[in-house]
Amino acid sequence: MNKRCGKLWVLLLLMTLIAAPLMLAGTASADPLGDAIAKAITEGKIDQAAEPGYLGIPGGPKPNLIVAFLWACWVGWVFSTVGAFGGIMAGVGHMSIFGLGAYAKTFQDNPLNKLVTDSIRVSNQWLVGLSAFVSSLNYAKQKRLIIPLGVTLGLGSLVAAFLVVYTTMGKLKFSQYQGYFGLVVFIIGAFMIYEQTPKGQSSKKAAKAAAKAFEETMKKKGDITQMGVETVKLGITRTEISFFGQTFGFNPIWAFIGGFFISALSSFIGVGGGFLYVPFLTSVVGLPMYVAAGTSGLAVLISMILSIFNYMIKGVTVYWLMIAVELVGVFVGSMIGPRTGKYIPEKGLKYVFIFLSFYVGLNYTLRGFAGYKMPIIGF
Numbered sequence: 001m002n003k004r005c006g007k008l009w010v011l012l013l014l015m016t017l018i019a020a021p022l023m024l025a026g027t028a029s030a031d032p033l034g035d036a037i038a039k040a041i042t043e044g045k046i047d048q049a050a051e052p053g054y055l056g057i058p059g060g061p062k063p064n065l066i067v068a069f070l071w072a073c074w075v076g077w078v079f080s081t082v083g084a085f086g087g088i089m090a091g092v093g094h095m096s097i098f099g100l101g102a103y104a105k106t107f108q109d110n111p112l113n114k115l116v117t118d119s120i121r122v123s124n125q126w127l128v129g130l131s132a133f134v135s136s137l138n139y140a141k142q143k144r145l146i147i148p149l150g151v152t153l154g155l156g157s158l159v160a161a162f163l164v165v166y167t168t169m170g171k172l173k174f175s176q177y178q179g180y181f182g183l184v185v186f187i188i189g190a191f192m193i194y195e196q197t198p199k200g201q202s203s204k205k206a207a208k209a210a211a212k213a214f215e216e217t218m219k220k221k222g223d224i225t226q227m228g229v230e231t232v233k234l235g236i237t238r239t240e241i242s243f244f245g246q247t248f249g250f251n252p253i254w255a256f257i258g259g260f261f262i263s264a265l266s267s268f269i270g271v272g273g274g275f276l277y278v279p280f281l282t283s284v285v286g287l288p289m290y291v292a293a294g295t296s297g298l299a300v301l302i303s304m305i306l307s308i309f310n311y312m313i314k315g316v317t318v319y320w321l322m323i324a325v326e327l328v329g330v331f332v333g334s335m336i337g338p339r340t341g342k343y344i345p346e347k348g349l350k351y352v353f354i355f356l357s358f359y360v361g362l363n364y365t366l367r368g369f370a371g372y373k374m375p376i377i378g379f
Contacts, residue, residue, distance in 0.1 A: 081337040104116035127323075151302070184276075189357025211290060243290075248287055273303060
């Protein structure tokens with residue numbers, strides 16, 4: 001009975017995530033996109049005779065759908081493997097791989113600058129929302145998801161997601177968004193580097209022991225569900241779970257508060273928040289990465305449902321053809337991630353996280369605030 005209820009709950013979440021924004025996308029009382037296009041035509045920034053592209057804008061870019069699919073597979077794999085960076089990688093794709101960031105900048109003070117920026121923000125969240133759903137299911141099957149913690153973080157995120165969307169939508173130029181996007185990511189990367197130092201590792205004995213036991217079980221091809229997540233104690237001020245012979249505890253009240261602030265920051269830059277949830281879960285709560293990834297995915301799923309809902313009902317437009325293709329790619333990558341990530345050593349997962357945080361964060365910070373593009377990768 002419990003399993004059936006759980007499946008029904010998850011199904012309702014998915015239906016809400018997909019159906020509600022679609023039904024409410026056209027309920028906005030005005031047409032800010034149409035007005036902005038008309039204004040840009042008057043200003044000579046758009047050739048009215050040009051073929052419609054992104055968002056139906058005449059002369060707008062037309063992202064390569066094959067590249068969109070492949071990049072979305074990468075987005076889904078990254079998020080479902082480390083429980084983070086799906087939104088960051090989605091943002092990299094939309095801003096740089098498909099050139100939407102440079103395109104938004106061409107409109108300068110025209111409202112299209114901010115409208116395209118908002119479109120990028122919510123497009124990122126569509127991809128992360130589906131990846132979070134798929135990976136949460138897979139991690140739950142492997143008993144690598146702490147449902148009470150993920151739900152508590154997610155509930156805290158709901159209030160923040162609502163506030164941020166309604167206070168920042170239509171107010172950020174792309175250069176501002178890009179700079180803040182990079183700065184937040186870079187700071188998290190720097191913190192994760194500190195976590196690898198002897199001082200940062202001093203309080204991680206239980207997490208290390210659990211991770212080692214998990215890796216040994218994988219080497220022996222054992223059944224990881226036998227020692228997977230089990231709830232030992234469930235309370236308002238203290239909840240404890242066991243994972244591979246180690247006990248971990250958290251205060252649901254502080255988890256709720258943490259979810260609020262994490263969601264506020266992640267909704268602002270238009271990503272899922274996994275890149276913030278994972279450090280919170282590994283550093284503050286002290287969980288091993290093998291559990292943090294799945295738990296982060298559940299928290300992200302809950303916050304994404306409301307955030308996407310709010311953006312769409314407020315009239316933000318997305319390029320549906322590209323989104324549809326990307327969602328297929330995200331599904332593929334998200335199915336692969338949990339099945340391959342368990343074979344990667346915990347340190348390897350953290351180093352992937354750190355590299356992505358440091359490079360992507362520094363690159364976008366410099367581009368957004370100083371106009372400097374870092375070499376080598378070229379995001």
